[in-house]
Amino acid sequence: MTIDRRKFLQLTALGGGAVFASSLPGCASMGMGVASDDFYFVQLSDSHWGFNGPAVNPDARGTLPKAVAAVNALAQPPDFIMFTGDLTHTTDNPVERRKRMAEFKDIVAQLKVTTVRFMPGEHDASLDNGKAFQEFFGATHYTFDHKGVHFIVLDNVSDPAARIGDEQLGWLAQDLAAQSKDARIVVFTHRPLFDLAPQWDWATRDGAKAVEMLMPFKNVTVFYGHIHQENHHMTGHIAHHSAKSLIFPLPAPLSQPKREPVPWDAAHPYQGLGFREVEAEDKGTRFAISERPVGA
Amino acid sequence: MRMDRRVVLAAGLLALAGGAGVLAQKAPRVIKVSARRFSYTPNQIALKKGEPVTFELTTEDITMGFNVPDFGVRGDIIPGKATRVDLTPDKTGTFAFLCDIFCGDGHEGMNGTLVVT
Numbered sequence: 315m316t317i318d319r320r321k322f323l324q325l326t327a328l329g330g331g332a333v334f335a336s337s338l339p340g341c342a343s344m345g346m347g348v349a350s351d352d353f354y355f356v357q358l359s360d361s362h363w364g365f366n367g368p369a370v371n372p373d374a375r376g377t378l379p380k381a382v383a384a385v386n387a388l389a390q391p392p393d394f395i396m397f398t399g400d401l402t403h404t405t406d407n408p409v410e411r412r413k414r415m416a417e418f419k420d421i422v423a424q425l426k427v428t429t430v431r432f433m434p435g436e437h438d439a440s441l442d443n444g445k446a447f448q449e450f451f452g453a454t455h456y457t458f459d460h461k462g463v464h465f466i467v468l469d470n471v472s473d474p475a476a477r478i479g480d481e482q483l484g485w486l487a488q489d490l491a492a493q494s495k496d497a498r499i500v501v502f503t504h505r506p507l508f509d510l511a512p513q514w515d516w517a518t519r520d521g522a523k524a525v526e527m528l529m530p531f532k533n534v535t536v537f538y539g540h541i542h543q544e545n546h547h548m549t550g551h552i553a554h555h556s557a558k559s560l561i562f563p564l565p566a567p568l569s570q571p572k573r574e575p576v577p578w579d580a581a582h583p584y585q586g587l588g589f590r591e592v593e594a595e596d597k598g599t600r601f602a603i604s605e606r607p608v609g610a
Numbered sequence: 611m612r613m614d615r616r617v618v619l620a621a622g623l624l625a626l627a628g629g630a631g632v633l634a635q636k637a638p639r640v641i642k643v644s645a646r647r648f649s650y651t652p653n654q655i656a657l658k659k660g661e662p663v664t665f666e667l668t669t670e671d672i673t674m675g676f677n678v679p680d681f682g683v684r685g686d687i688i689p690g691k692a693t694r695v696d697l698t699p700d701k702t703g704t705f706a707f708l709c710d711i712f713c714g715d716g717h718e719g720m721n722g723t724l725v726v727t
Contacts, residue, residue, distance in 0.1 A: 404715045440712035474712040475675065475686075512679035513706040515718070573718060 359539030399435025399504030444472035498598035584609035648716030
C-alpha cells in the first residue's frame with residue numbers, strides 16, 4: 315500500500331454542500347498528524363453467503379474469505395468494521411438460512427478487529443421479519459457512539475415491503491431529539507433512503523421520512539449497500555454513499571432494461587467487488603472514502 | 611317547437627362534455643394480471659395514452675406488490691382477493707412494473723413492462 319495509489323473521495327456535509335475531490339490522504343491511518351478524534355472504519359457489504367451462480371462469481375465461497383484476509387492485511391487496523399446487510403443470500407428454508415448465517419459468522423470471526431457490527435439486508439431478513447438475523451447477530455436497528463460521532467443503524471429490510479415503519483421512525487425521532495443540531499451523525503442502512511431507482515426496487519418506501527428527520531442536522535452522512543456498486547448522491551446537504559458488493563456487481567442504475575448481475579470477467583476476476591475504508595476527518599464532519607479490491 | 615328545444619339542449623350537453631370528457635367517463639378497461647413467485651402473467655401489457663385502465667391483480671401464492679414507479683401507482687396483492695389499481699397513462703413509452711415486496715430468491719427478476727402508445 316502506498317500513499318500515491320490511494321485515491322480519496324473527500325466528502326463533507328459542512329456548509330450545505332459536498333466537496334468531491336481526489337487527493338493524497340493526509341489521514342490518521344497514515345500517521346500524518348491529524349486530530350486525535352479522527353479514526354477510520356471499514357464497510358463491507360452484500361456478501362450473499364450461500365449464493366450459487368458461476369456465471370457471475372465462480373468463486374462465491376472464496377470471495378468473502380479473501381475480503382476478510384484483505385482487511386486483516388491492512389497496515390493499520392480500523393477502529394471497527396460495519397457490514398451493511400445481505401450477509402447471506404436468501405433461502406426459503408429456515409434451517410438453511412441459519413446454516414448460512416452460522417457459516418458467515420464463522421468466516422468473519424477470522425477478522426482480527428474485535429469490534430464488528432452487523433445489520434441485515436432483505437436477503438437476510440425479509441422472509442422472516444429478521445427473526446434468524448436477530449438470533450445470530452442481535453438487534454436490527456441500534457445506535458452507538460465512537461469518538462464523538464453518533465452512529466445510527468436503520469433497518470429498512472425486516473419489513474418485506476421495504477419500510478422503516480412508524481415504530482422505528484418514532485425511535486429515530488426520539489434518538490435525534492437528544493442530539494444537538496451540529497452533532498456528527500452517520501447513518502447506516504441497507505437500502506437507499508432516497509428514490510435512487512424505484513424501477514429496480516432501489517428505494518425505501520418511507521425513506522423520505524427519515525431523511526426529513528435528519529435534515530435539520532448539519533453533519534449527516536449515510537452509508538448503505540444493496541446496489542452492489544459505488545454511488546454518491548446528495549439529498550440537500552446529506553451525502554449518501556453506497557458500497558460495492560462481495561459477490562457480484564450490478565449495473566449502474568437504470569443503465570439497461572433489466573437489473574441483472576454483471577457477468578464474471580475472467581480477464582479481470584473480482585472486478586467491481588470490494589470493500590471500503592471510511593476515514594473520519596475534522597472530528598467526524600468529513601469522511602474520506604478509499605475503495606479496496608478483493609482477490610488482488 | 612318543443613322538439614327543437616330538446617335537440618338544442620342535447621346538442622349543448624354534448625358540446626359541454628367534449629371529446630376528452632366523454633372518453634374520461636368511459637368505464638376503464640379491466641386488465642387481469644396474475645402474480646406468483648416470481649412472475650406476472652401477462653408480463654407485457656399494451657396501453658394507450660389517455661385510456662383509463664384498471665389492473666385487477668391476484669396472487670397464486672404469497673403477498674406480492676405491483677408497483678409502476680413511473681406513474682406513481684402501486685398496490686399490495688393479497689392472497690384470496692383481487693386488488694384493483696387504476697392508471698391512465700399520460701405519456702408514451704416503455705415502463706417497468708415490479709414486485710416491491712420481497713418474496714424470495716427470484717424477487718429481483720419479478721417484473722414486467724407496460725408499453726404505452
